[in-house]
Amino acid sequence: MTENVVLLAHGSGGTLSQELIEQIFVRHMADDVLSGMEDAAIVPLPSEPHGSLALTTDSFVVQPLFFPGGDIGKLSVCGTVNDLAMRGARPLYLTTGYVIEEGFPMADLDRIAASQAATARAAGVRIVAGDTKVVERGSGDGVFINTAGIGLVPDGVRISAGNAQPGDAILLSGAVGDHGLAIMTRREGLEFASPLSSDCAPLNDLVARMLAACTQIHVLRDPTRGGVATALNELAERSGVSMEIAEEAVPVHAPVAAAAELLGLDPLYVANEGKLIAIVPAGEAGALLAAMRAHPLGAEATAIGRVLEGNAGRVVLRTALGTRRLLDRLAGEQLPRIC
Amino acid sequence: MRGFRDPAAASRLMDAVRATVQGTLRVIEFCGGHTHAIMRYGLRGALAPQVQLLSGPGCPVCVTASADIDQAIALSGRPGITLATFGDMIRVPGTTTSLQGARARGADVRVIYSALDALELARALPQREVVMLGIGFETTAPTIAAALRQAESEGLANFTVYSMHKLTAPAMRAILDAGELAVDAVLGPGHVAAITGWQAWSFLPEEYGVSCAVAGFEPLDILQALLACAEDQARGEPRITNAYGRGVSALGNSTALRLMDEVFMPTDAAWRGLGVIPGSGLAIRPGLARYDARQRFGLPGMAEGPLDAEAAVGCRCGEVLRGVVEPPQCPLFGAACTPAHPVGPCMVSAEGSCAAYYRYRGIMDI
């Protein structure tokens, strides 16, 4: 490719578009169906005879585009794969749409597409359809990516945000706050002895192991924007239950805790991109935790609390001091505070 | 330094506080940071009903009058202006919108963490006028003063400060002077006192007969201060106590105080919900007018208008702060004044008495 930045002409549908798609997207995705460049991808149904389809879509607008532990390409696969997995679905196919700002460095676009393709391969999903648009300089912020996904939910799996039952155990797959703080500290000029890294990861394999170990999973949720606190509030509300969480049980890595303290943030409200909350009957919690801990993405999995009856929507935190307080949901954007 | 969060010591201190209190101890914490820590560590519920903790006017952001925010918003819309502000300020509503609303409509509003970042912006954007919103109590004002001096020594011609700084002691006096008082003690703001020294708060026992314990922000700091207040109550002898010895001295930070005095002078200031309080603000001294955004851009010294309207329509924030009325007793509460459209500072801050009361309908303590 002769140009080292993206031109408006790359989105025109002409020769340059063709060149961009072939040399970047088709090359990295290396998928027979995508390479066909038909108007719609035609893909085989999975071999399982029964089940339901799960569909989801998500758009990604992260800044910076490249951050420790990931980039917007990786994130765009993890986000959609994880949304499918949180319903118990096995992700099968993804589509991706790029909105690129005129003048965006071709080398960066190449890195993003390569990372997206590698993440999809690692997650065992195929990117089978795509779209590219170029907008005028100033009308975008580098690159926006949309992905949509299709997955298969086996018969008998009923996982929903509204399924938490009083008496259930609340499990968390690992330490919180890594993603949000890895991104925020890039902007706030903090430095780390051992650099903070986003936890961005596809969780479908972990979920498959969990489903194999426990057929009674009531709720799965990835605590992304708004963090664990906001996710728990949503689940408590949707299920019409209350919850009690032990603050000390929620793992937070030391540098994350320190960075959060310096910026005046609470890790419970900071975004994660590779963690999940699982709500299961208390009797199943032990076996499920063991299965989670056997997986690299669940090595720090732990029980953080339980579901209670009544006071629908209320989440109570038992603090390290043994006192109790309401754990509210996040009101607005998480910003560093001085007050 | 982590020792100040020790659960065992906290539990002993709580027992000691409960055992010492005679009847009920009513304490107002001046500072939003204390409110935050008290909520975060669940101290309010744990010490009730013997200790009633009332939330004070909160943070310098919450007490900024909407007229002042309107002016900052108007300034941010002028061509060539880049407005640099702490993140806290960006959501606080003016009359019709907030700084984040102004940013959405095209104003160049940047969130910064430090006055040093505003200097950096001014160096990086020589063709733009970088205006730093000077928000903050005595803790923050010296950092802005230091930045202004730095700009002066570098000859940074495109850096100005829009000072909305507020002073805590005059406000505390105004709240206490305004009428009946139903509190036994005040938790003194520890990080303000790190600059001013704890002696700046001795007027509370001396002139108002109210105990004051200057406190840090870890649970043991706050409990230690509450214990001192409880002991005063038991003895019937209001005193000033420095319960934040590691960070606060009697006379404070002399370098910071000198710098603040060189750059700023006291002026009248408008407080959201409390009205105009004489001598409670900081204006940039005339000699440094070229770094004063009010001078450079022809803004009035103190915002006028909606502030008076606020006070007139019956906001009872002052009485909530003095512990005389509960939030629902204010005629505006829940109707004209809600977290989305706050009138007084107690509603602006998520942790303010009125906002917390509104969200939890009084059941903050589980």
Next chain:
Amino acid sequence: MCLAIPVRIMEIREQMARVELDGVERLVSLALTPEAQLGDYVLIHTGYAISVLDEAEAMETLQLFDELEQASREVEEEERSRQEEDTARVEDAKTGLGGPTP
């Protein structure tokens, strides 16, 4: 109001210092605390050190809390033994085996 965090000074370069908290570092200004030394704990607020912390005083305070703990444990033990005595007395009274009558 006024979020300030205790951090340790790792390096001083003119008016700036590299400070550390649990493996996280940042540069802060010492313009307001020219007396700060390498290794000192300082309170930082919006990128400036605003106070040099008195470590000895901090240790002393924590020591006091420990003593308070000791003292309250003793009080508790005293109370417990008093309660035990009371209970014993009540039991005695019930069984009519002596002790003061109520």
